[in-house]
Amino acid sequence: MVAHGRFENKFLERLSNDVNVAFNTPVTVAQFHHDIALYFDPARKQYDANRILKLVHAEYSSQNIKTMGLFQVDLFIPILTYIFGQAEYKGNAGIASVFRLRNEQYGMQGNERLLYERFRKVVIHELGHTFGLIHCHVPICVMRPGTYVEDIDQKKHLFCNKCSNELDLELVKR
Amino acid sequence: MKTTISMLIVDDEDSVRDSLYNWFIEDGYEVDCAANAKEALTKIESSRFDIILADIKMPGMDGLEMHRRIKALNSSAIVIIMTAFASVETAVQALKDGAFDYITKPFDPDDLSHLIRNAAKQISLKNENEALKNKIVTLENIEDIVGNSEEMIRVLKEVENVAPTNSSVIITGESGTGKELIARAIHSNSPRKFFPLVTVHCGALSEDLLESELFGHEKGAFTGAMFNRKGRFEMADGGTIFLDEIATISMKMQIELLRVLETRSFTRVGGNKEIRSDFRIICATNKDLKKMVAEGTFREDLYYRLNVVNISIPPLRDRKEDIPMLVNYFMKKYCTSMSRDLINIDPAAMRRIVEYNFPGNVRELENMIERAIVVGNGKEIRLKDLPLEKDIISDSNDSLNELEKKYIFQTLNKYNWNISRTAKALRIDRVTLYNKIKKHDLSQPK
Numbered sequence: 001m002v003a004h005g006r007f008e009n010k011f012l013e014r015l016s017n018d019v020n021v022a023f024n025t026p027v028t029v030a031q032f033h034h035d036i037a038l039y040f041d042p043a044r045k046q047y048d049a050n051r052i053l054k055l056v057h058a059e060y061s062s063q064n065i066k067t068m069g070l071f072q073v074d075l076f077i078p079i080l081t082y083i084f085g086q087a088e089y090k091g092n093a094g095i096a097s098v099f100r101l102r103n104e105q106y107g108m109q110g111n112e113r114l115l116y117e118r119f120r121k122v123v124i125h126e127l128g129h130t131f132g133l134i135h136c137h138v139p140i141c142v143m144r145p146g147t148y149v150e151d152i153d154q155k156k157h158l159f160c161n162k163c164s165n166e167l168d169l170e171l172v173k174r
Numbered sequence: 175m176k177t178t179i180s181m182l183i184v185d186d187e188d189s190v191r192d193s194l195y196n197w198f199i200e201d202g203y204e205v206d207c208a209a210n211a212k213e214a215l216t217k218i219e220s221s222r223f224d225i226i227l228a229d230i231k232m233p234g235m236d237g238l239e240m241h242r243r244i245k246a247l248n249s250s251a252i253v254i255i256m257t258a259f260a261s262v263e264t265a266v267q268a269l270k271d272g273a274f275d276y277i278t279k280p281f282d283p284d285d286l287s288h289l290i291r292n293a294a295k296q297i298s299l300k301n302e303n304e305a306l307k308n309k310i311v312t313l314e315n316i317e318d319i320v321g322n323s324e325e326m327i328r329v330l331k332e333v334e335n336v337a338p339t340n341s342s343v344i345i346t347g348e349s350g351t352g353k354e355l356i357a358r359a360i361h362s363n364s365p366r367k368f369f370p371l372v373t374v375h376c377g378a379l380s381e382d383l384l385e386s387e388l389f390g391h392e393k394g395a396f397t398g399a400m401f402n403r404k405g406r407f408e409m410a411d412g413g414t415i416f417l418d419e420i421a422t423i424s425m426k427m428q429i430e431l432l433r434v435l436e437t438r439s440f441t442r443v444g445g446n447k448e449i450r451s452d453f454r455i456i457c458a459t460n461k462d463l464k465k466m467v468a469e470g471t472f473r474e475d476l477y478y479r480l481n482v483v484n485i486s487i488p489p490l491r492d493r494k495e496d497i498p499m500l501v502n503y504f505m506k507k508y509c510t511s512m513s514r515d516l517i518n519i520d521p522a523a524m525r526r527i528v529e530y531n532f533p534g535n536v537r538e539l540e541n542m543i544e545r546a547i548v549v550g551n552g553k554e555i556r557l558k559d560l561p562l563e564k565d566i567i568s569d570s571n572d573s574l575n576e577l578e579k580k581y582i583f584q585t586l587n588k589y590n591w592n593i594s595r596t597a598k599a600l601r602i603d604r605v606t607l608y609n610k611i612k613k614h615d616l617s618q619p620k
Contacts, residue, residue, distance in 0.1 A: 050189050077193035079281050089199045134202035145201070147284050 001123075002060050004032035005072035012070075015120060018157070019068075022124050023131070024171060032069060034059060046076040049086045049095060057093035064174075066130045068123055069095040084152070087126035089134075094126035101149060118149060121157045128163065131170045136163050179294045180204040180221070184214040184228040184240070185256065190279070194227065198290070211235035211243075218247050224297045225290065230257040230264055230276075238264065241271055250300070252293045313337070315362035318355050320503045321496035325488040329356065336483045337363035342435075344420070344480050345458040347487030350537030353458035354418060356485060361414040366454060369413030372406045377419035384427055386443050389434075395444020407440060410453040420480070421461035421472065432476045455480065490532040490539065497528050500536060504543035505555070512547065519555040530562055579614040582607070591618045 001019070003012055016027040039051045052069065061067035075083050075097045084101060087094030101118040103111050124142050136143035141160035146152045159167055181203045183194045191207045198205045206221070208214035210232055218226070226244055230237035241253050255268040255276040265276040274293055277285060313334055319326070336343055337360045345353045354373065361371040379387055386396075390405030406415055417423075423431065434440045439450045457480050466472035490497065501519060509516050523546075532538050546559040572580065582600065589595040597607040610616075 048189070050192050076280075077196075078187065078189045079193045079197070079279060079286070081280050081282065086196060087200075089196060129200050135200055145287070147287070 001027060001029050001068045001070055002032040002056065003029060003070040004036065007070060007072075011116060014116065015070075015123065018120050019123060019127065022157070022159075023127065023167070025066075030060075032056075032060070032071075036071075036073070041076070044076055046074045046082065047071075049075040049077050049083055053086055053088065053093055053095050056095055057088065057091070061092040063092070065092065066127060067093050068127055069093070070123070071095060071097040072099060073097055074099045084146070085122045085126040087129040089129050090132045091130055094123075094130050096122045096126055101152070106149070114153075117157070118152045121152050121155060124157055128159070128167065131167055133159075133163050133166055133170075136160060138162070178202070178204050179224045179297055181206070181225045181227065181290075182214060182217060182223040183207045184209075184211065184226065184232070184237075186210055186229065186232045190229070190256075197286070201287075201290075203290075203294075211237075211240040214240060215243055215247065218244055218251070223251050225293050226251050226253045228253060228255060230255050230268070238268055238271065241268060241273055245272055252297065254289060254293065313359055313363050316355075316359045319352065319359060320500050321493060322499065323488075323493035323496045325493045326496060329485060329487055330359075332483070332485050333359050333363065336360060336485070338365065339483075340454055341482040342454070342480050343456045343483045343485060344463065345456065345485045345487065346463075347458075347460065348489045348535055349460050350535030351487040351489060352536050353460075353487060354416065356487060357414075357416040357418075357456045357458060360456060361416070361454075364414065364454070366413045370410055371414045371416060372410040372453075373416045373418065374406050375418045377422040381424045381427060384423065385430065388427075389430075389440050389442055390445075390449075391443035392445040395442070399444065402442070405440070405442060407434060407451045407453060408449055411451040412453075414454045414456055417455065417457045419459060420457040421459040421463060421466060425471075425473070428473045428476050432473065432479060435476075435479050490535045494528055497539070498524060500539055501527060501543060504540050505547065508544045508547045514547070514552065517547065517550070517552065517554050520557060523555050523557045523560055526557055526560060526562055578610070579616070582610050582614065583616050586611075586616065587619070 001012070001016060012029045016029050019025075020027045034055060036047060036052055036055070039048045039055075040046075041048055052071070052075070056067055056069040060069070075086070075095070077083055077086065082100055085094065085096035096119065098115060098119050099105070101115055101122065103109060103114065121142055125146075128143050133143050135145040138144065138160040139154065140156045140158075141163055142155055142157055143159065143163045144151070144155045146155065158164075181198055183191055183198075183205065184207075185191050185194070186209055188209075191209070195205050195207055203225075206217060206223070208217055211228075211234055214226070214228065217223075228237045228240055228244075232240070235243075237255050237257075241255065244251060244253055252274040253268075253272070255265070255273050257264060257276060257278055268276050274296075275289055277289055313330060316330070316333075319330065321327075333356060343357075343360060345356050347353050357373075358371060361367060374384075374387060376384060382396075386399075386403070386405070388405050388407055390403050390408055391399050393399055393402050430440075435455065438452065439448050441448055463472055463477055463481070467474045467477050490500075501524065505517060505519065527539070527542070534541075542560060542562075543555070545561065546555045550556065550559040582596075585599055586596050589599065593604055593607055597604045600607065602610075
C-alpha cells in the first residue's frame, strides 16, 4: 500500500494487518512520493482518479504485487460526480480515498473509528476487484457496490461465501 | 441461453470509455469499447451486443445517426444515449427513434446503475419470453394431443410450421401414436380449416372399393351402383384429404393416386367427365415407406410426391414423461363420459404404468385407463385394475435372476403363499421352491 498525504502510522498499521488477514497475503506500507497536483481538475475541484490509478500502476505496481494507493483527496472519474475508490479489474493497482468517507463531509461530527471502518471496506473492496471479484448482491458482503457512505456502513468488511470461494481459487492460482 | 449481458461503450473520450469500462466490468457485464461510430458499427456487425451505450456528440457521425444505423444492423439491442448537454430536443429525438433511454454526463452513480439494471432486466425478460415461446405451441384444436415432452413439442412445432402451407405431409409413427390427431391438427390450423377434412382408412378397403371411395362412381358403374356418388377427393374440395395406412394401397391405386396428385383432376368410376378438386393431401403410415420403395412395393415417384414434409411421431416409450399427464387426461375424459366422479390413481399404479413399455402406444394407455375405470372401485385406479401383470417378461430388461425372483414372487402371491400349489404351478419340487425363496429373500406381504 502506498500512502499519500497525512495518514497516522497507527491507522496504516491497522489497515495493513486487516488487509493481510482479508487476503492472507503479506502487506507492506510505503510512502507515495509523486505529485498529484497535475491531476487536479480546477473546474471540478477534484482529482482525476483514472489518471492517478494509471500513475500508481506505472510507478508502484509490478507483476506479482498488487498496489493500493491511499489518498486524502476528493476523487472523480469523468462519468461520475465522485468516487470512494477505483481499481483495475484483474489488474495490479487500485486507489481509495478517505475524503468522501469522513462524517464531516456530510455535516456530521467526525468519527475516526467509523472513518477507519469505511476506509477498510473500500480498500478491501477495490483490492477484491484486482483479484477478479465482481460486485456482489449479498447485502453484507464487502463486494456489494456502494454509492453512498450509508451503503458502506451497511455492509461488512468480510467476503460472503461465494466471493470468498472465488478469492481462494484466485489466491491458490498465485 | 446466454446469461451474461454484453455491452458496447461508444465514446470518443478515452477517460469516459475507461471509466465506464471499469464501472461495468466490476458489475459483471461483458464490456467492449469503441472510440467512434465507425469502429462501433464494425464491432456490432461482427458481434452481438445486448446494450449499446453511445455518446450523442462524436466527430464523424453523431450518436443519433449511429443509433439509426445500429437499429438497422441489430434491432434487438438496447441503445442508451449519453449526452453532456441536457438537451431535451436531442433526447426526445433519440427516444422517438427507439432509444431505450438517455442519461446526462456526469452521471449520478445510482441513476446509471438503475438504468443499466432496468435494461438488463428487460433483456432477461425478452430472453425468457423467447425461450418460453419456443416451448409454447399456439396451435388450435389440439386438446387431444397431450404432452409436454421435448419430442412432442418438436412434433407440434413441425405441425405449426407446416399447417399454413399447402405441402403434402407424411405422418409416420407406430400404431396408436396418434397420427390421425396430428393430421387433424394440421388441417385445423391451416387456411383450409373451414372446408372438410376427409379421412380414408385405406387398409380397411379392397382395391375396387377404395377406387370407388376415392373417385366416386356414376350410377350403374357396377352392380349395386344405384346412384351417382361423390368420391372423397371431390368431397375434400377446398379442404384436406387424409389417407391413413397409405402403405397398404395396391400398385394400381398408387398409379391412380399419382395421376390425381399431378393433375388435381380425376373421373368417377364409370364416368367420363373430368372433375377438378382443390385438396391438400396428408398421409399416414406405420411402415417404412423408404424401405418399401427399395423393395419395389411402393412407387418411388409417389413417395417423393407425398413426402414433401415428414412428421415422425415418437412412440410413447420414448416420451415417458408425458405418461402421467396422459393418464390424468384419460381419467378425466372417461369419468366425464361415464358420468362418474373424478377418481385418483394409486401412486404404485402410476409407477407401474410409467415403467410399462406400451407397444400399443397412447391408444393402449387410453384403453387401459378406460378399462381400469370400468372395473375399478370408483375411487381410485389400483394396481390390480391394470392389465399389466402379464408382461413381466416381455417388457422386462431384468436379468434372468431378477426375472426368476419376480416370477416366483408373483406365483406365490397368486396361490396365497401355498407352497405345494405354487411348486406345482412352477413345476418344481417344494424343497427347490424353499431354496429359491431363501435365495431371493422373498417374504409374504403383510
